Structures are given as structure tokens and as C-alpha cells.
Amino acid sequence: MERRSLATLPVRFLLLITLVSVLAGCQVRAAASTPKPGSTPSVAAATSAAATAASTTVAASTSPAVQASSSATAVPTPVNSPVATIAPASANTAATANPLPVTSTGAGIIADVAAKARPGVVQITNEQLTLNQLNQAIPVPQGVGSGVIFDQAGHILTNNHVVAGAQSLRVSLPDGRTFPAKLIGRDPRSDLAVLQIQGNNLPVIPLGDSSKLVVGQWVVAIGNALALPGGPTVTAGVLSALGRTVQEPAQGNSAGPFLFDVIQTDAPINPGNSGGPLVDLQGQVIGINTLAAVQAEPGVPAQAVGFAIAINTAKPIAEELIKDGKVTYPYLGIGAYPNSPAIAAQFNLPDKPGMIVTQVVPNGPAAQAGVKANDVITAIDGHPLTDDSEIYRVLQLHKPGDTVTLSIVRGNQTLNLTVTLGSQPSTGA
Secondary structure (H helix, E strand, C coil): EEECCCCCCCEEECCECCCCCCCCCCCEEEECCCCCCCCCHHHHHHHHHHHEECCCCCCCCCEEEEEEEECCCCCEEEECCCCCCCCCCCCCCCCCCEEECCCCCCCCCCHHHHHHHHHHHEEEEEEEEEEECCEEEEEEEEEEEEECCCCCCEEEECHHHHHHHEEEEEEEECCCCEEEEEEECCCCCCCCEEEEEECCCCCCEEEEEEHHHHCCCCEEECCCCCCCCCCCCCEEEEEEEEEEEEEECCCCEEEEEEEEEEEEEEECCCCCCCCCEEECCCCCCCEEEEEEEEEEEEEEEECCCCEEEEEHHHHHHHHHHHHHCCCEEEEECCEEEEEEEHHHHCCCCCCCCCCEEEEEECCCHHHHHHHCCCCCCEEEEECCCEEEEEEEHCCCCCCCEEEEEEEEEEEEEEEEEECCCECCCCCCC
């Protein structure tokens, strides 16, 4: 998972993905891992084999990689997605009211934006304990990523994969100051985390509004590419696309989380950039740099395809992490898998577009509403489930305690079941 910089300091924290195809729905699919045993093992086994057959070899890389596939045969995963209502952060959480006063340096607009935003981009060093020759535990850098100071309280927004596994965290500012950092909270499902440092006159970058972005506008990516000495690297490009859906690398035996409404840019993003800001020409953070594509297909390199989590997705999650130290997710309590004519014929299921219920958690929200294994969910709240990411997309609009209506085909019956969403448990489906 690590890539060495020119200075041999371990660099992590850019998720590199291999793109096999970009689907018509503007989505990148990841090949999934082996499913958990469910109440319908025959379906799960067959779909797992299909996913394995459809997968391609991941490009050789020392950075995290996700393998993409154009097929819809992702392994069933529990339906519990990253969720938080997209809304502006409160005034005491982030500087959102006014953009940075971008004044001319005489070197052009990109230089002007960089001069104002770059001081607030920090280097985050992930330190983990190891034993030295005297059998003493000492902190050793395991990787370097980036982050952005977004309020005067010293809160820093970054990626979860930058801080995962850290036993201590050190934050370095471009002005030469270094601080120990406290982990306020992290959220693997959205790949976001919040740290905090204590210091005076901290340079703050205001958070923008990603709902106002347009394809083709200029953007600036800032981060600690390759952990090169001398401070953050600045690159520029255009906003290539909006509303992308990507899936992160598998985590152990679990499929990686879906990221929705992601920003695509051609501004160069490299290992070490993860967690750093994507900034507009007003000096406001409009995204958190997270992913980059390395191959279009095996042996064919991808060029200038990077992804950033939209700031309107990140802001409410950051608020919840600051408030509670965690993000609470809505929970259906099922495992689900995309239906297809071939699967429907093989297992004698209704040939309807949607998601096959492969597992129902006993006494979970779906079970209490009457959902059964082998049901085909065709819609949630009237939103057709056209692919396996759509169920996550709909759920992210809700919170625990909300009710949703599942449109279900069971044999020759068509049912509408109302489910009261629960809270995602710390373990389980």
C-alpha cells in the first residue's frame, strides 16, 4: 500500500484505480470480494463466481488499487451506505461565508489562488509504533497524506485512509510549524476523517459550495505529492465531470464503499495528495482529493482522471464527526445483489430489474417489515433500482428512524412494504 518518495519517506494515501470501462451512467465499478454466507447460499455462490470471472488483473502498484469491471456482478453487500444530509456546515464548524481575498501576485490567477490557499494545506504523517534494537516502542512514519484546515478551532479535513491504523499523527504546516494531532473521528464508509491541532493564527481555507460547480471550470489541486520536501505541490486543470459514482478498494473481505456525486478532474493527483483540497478560483475548497485512475485496461495507462469527494458531501459528515466522533448510518438489515435475466432464470426468480435479497438479518428493520430472502426489490420510495449503487444513493438521503417504502416482487406478487430504518450496528450486515 506504500510508495517510496524520492526521499525514501513512505508515501501512501492516494487510492489508485484501474478503469476497465466507464458505464453509460457515468459510474466506475469495482470488482467485489467473496460474499458473506447468507440465507440463500446457492445464489451467493453463483454470483461470487460470476464476479470472479468478470474481474481483471489489478495493475501493479504499491498504492491502494481498486479493480474495475464493466459487469454488474458485484458481490452482495449489506445495505448500509455512507449517509448524511448534504447541507452547509454551521458557522462554528467551518469558514464558509466568504471566499479568500484572492489578490494579484502578478503571476496569474492560479498563482494568486495558490498563494492564498496553500498555507492552509497540511502534511499529515501517519505514525505507528515499532520496536527498535533495544526493544523499545518508538513511533515510525508509515505514510504521508494531506489535509485542509477549515476552521479557527484547528479542525482538519482529510481522508480516512490517510489516518487509518495510526497510533499517533503529526501535522506539518507550510510555514514550518509542526503539531501533534488529535483524531476527532473517522468514517471508513465515506473515506473522511477530522483531526484537530492546537495553535495560534492558523491559516484557514473556506469551504465552498459544490452545487454551484460547472463542467469545464478551472480548479487547483494542492497536496503533498510524493511527500516531496518544500511544502505542498500545486497542480491545475479543469473540472472534467460531476456526479460520478466510484467504488473504493475492497477492505479485507468486504467490498469498498461507494462514493457518490464525486468530482472528476484532470488536475494531476499523485500519492500523497489524498485528503488535500481541490480549490476553485475564488480560493474555496470544493472537493477533497481521494482517487486517481492508473489504467484504462491492463497495459493501457489512464491519463488525467482524478476524483475528489464533493465538499457538500464532506461538510455534514465533518460536522457529525466533530459532534459525535462517528457517523450514524441508516440500516435496512439485508444483503442484496443485482438481478439479471440470466440469474432470474437460473434461480427461478422474477425477471424484474432490481436487487435480489440474498440475506435478511433476523429481527432487523427489513425482517420486521416482512422482507424475505429471494424477494426482488425494484424501487425504494419510487426510485427504480437500476444498478447496485442506487440503493446506497437513496439511503444516503435518509437517517435512522426514517421510513422508506420498498417495492418488491415476490413470485407473482407485487408488494409495497414500509421499513423503519434502524441504526447501523458496529458489526454485522
